[in-house]
Amino acid sequence: MATPRRVSMADVARLAGVSSQTVSRVSTGSPDVVDSTREQVLAAMRELGYRPNSAARALKLGAFRTIGVILFSLASTGNSRTLEAIAAQAAHEGYAITLIPLAVPTQDSVLGAFTRLGELAVDGIIVIMEVHLLDAATVPLPPNVQVVVADSNGGDLYSVVDSDQVDGARQAVTHLLDLGHRTVWHVTGPEDSFASNRRADAWRQTLAAAGRPAPPLLHGDWSAESGYRAGQLLADEPGCTAVFAANDQMALGILRALHERGKRVPHDVSVVGFDDVPEAASFIPPLTTVHQDFAEVGRRCVQGVLRQIERGTHETGTTLVPTRLVVRASTAAAPPS
Amino acid sequence: MATPRRVSMADVARLAGVSSQTVSRVSTGSPDVVDSTREQVLAAMRELGYRPNSAARALKLGAFRTIGVILFSLASTGNSRTLEAIAAQAAHEGYAITLIPLAVPTQDSVLGAFTRLGELAVDGIIVIMEVHLLDAATVPLPPNVQVVVADSNGGDLYSVVDSDQVDGARQAVTHLLDLGHRTVWHVTGPEDSFASNRRADAWRQTLAAAGRPAPPLLHGDWSAESGYRAGQLLADEPGCTAVFAANDQMALGILRALHERGKRVPHDVSVVGFDDVPEAASFIPPLTTVHQDFAEVGRRCVQGVLRQIERGTHETGTTLVPTRLVVRASTAAAPPS
DNA sequence: CGCGCCGATGTTTACGTAAACATTCGTGCC
DNA sequence: GGCACGAATGTTTACGTAAACATCGGCGCG
Structure with missing residues (x-):
């Protein structure tokens, strides 16, 4: 030895x-x-x-060619895919990724993660998380470390990269209205999720702009199980012919509930999801959904941090990555009423 | 500035x-x-x-309290979940994770990753990948860096942690045979995947041990789409009443193909998957599948590396994490023939 | 033909830490 | 009471690298 x-x-x-x-x-x-x-x-x-020896090099240069990534959970497809793209892009730029998983999504733990990354002398930080957990006033970040936030709400304090949630939701709802549905029901994600809230807001606004009534909101938690429960309620709503689910997992649960209650999709009810997970094309029936380009989000995060590192500037503002509706077999013209 | x-x-x-x-x-x-x-x-x-300053500390100590993780793709649920557990456990032990994603799963790129991790002065390395890409003779690893491999085949050269694929597949097949099915068809994963091969081997052996004929193997690639194609073939096999898919995605595709061809699951055909992804409970019908404890795999990987780091020893051998069959609604007694 | 400049290389130093060794001081024991 | 010992702290040094500065030599130009 x-x-x-x-x-x-x-x-x-x-x-x-x-x-x-x-x-x-x-x-x-x-x-x-x-x-x-x-x-x-x-x-x-x-x-x-x-x-x-990168340790000696880092000591000398005060920088590591390393980007710290803080995230709460890898369980969601979106986070995984985003992380993968971040890692790939960072590697391409000659940067390594240091991963800090958070056991609980509290501000304290985010703070702890910042501290650890500070010790690790990372050059930049990417946070994949709701930004309401961050509070610039209390986060003791080394002044030369740049931060980019993905999947978040406001670009006031940090540079934010996100999918165009609003336009995606708008496309989904518009698609359903164009098919002749009188209105569109919505199953939303957790209340503390900005992505979920933005999708719900856009759903409401699109309906309002079209002069349609907004049915009551159904609350889910991203899980297929919660979608299933919402689907059971929807199956009992005679006037419900179109549903927009805030993600594909919940759409899956809705499909199952409708199927079990004898509602045919898309003949009786049309369903649209959000995310376009790889399996969505194999749902029964194949799911019409809003495609998110997670890879692009990851790439832009890295590019954003590196740009800030190079220029030594701190940027704010939001970069939106386009989303697009992928029409499959779960949507059809409204049934004659 | x-x-x-x-x-x-x-x-x-x-x-x-x-x-x-x-x-x-x-x-x-x-x-x-x-x-x-x-x-x-x-x-x-x-x-x-x-x-x-961890750089100075690392320079002085020659070690970083960092574990390098090499993996090819985060697209699969298994890899994501394993990585998440690794990150969590490592954080718990006071270690950071440096992630090296591989653009292509070739031996060259693994070698490059080892080189980079060597420069980064990591204390240990976890490889989430088929081990046939590793060849101790050609990998110039620093002698004081320990390696643990997940999701792999042989523990000859390295310490390997894996789910008990064989027992999982055995449970799946036995479950179907116990339900009275004459035999079980199998849709396998990519040919170069050891996990896939082990599941197929166990399937064959379990059938042989029960004195049942083994139907021809159907080849998939883990994707739901490939499962769909296999399912179309299976729907046309009049004698096929039970299918074991090598993962849940392919099972999903099979379910869709059977549904489209008018085969009822589980009444006409029983289907079992592998992995127990969170959505499996919301498939139509809810999928009977083999649960893998990815979190435990991740934990043991970290524990394995840290043990080797502490003791300064190099270990070999395989640690198996138990798998268990989760029975849901996609399997039932064989239809009367 | 000599001077100065510039390109190529060598020497010194500092980065922040922790081990190894040195020093100081109090305390217990003979 | 003096001496030896050990606990607490200080001093020196080295880890491997790269910036800053120093040096050397050749070449162009007057």
């Missing part, structure tokens, strides 16, 4: 017959090294199996 | 009127500091907002 001391620049320098500073120059890609010397150094590196 | 130089131990020491070494002792929790002094130092830390 005797750890054979790591190969350092000094070792490489000795073998190559140059100073360690020249090795450093080669390592950082400085142009001030003549080709022949560079070759010699590279050869020595190869021979010794030299790996730069 | 003038970066106000970070607070260092020296600053704290000056304010507290002690040497920086004493600050270091307090910071590392050494017992050789008298309480009154410790209090003074802690007060100074609070006042200045001191944060230990």
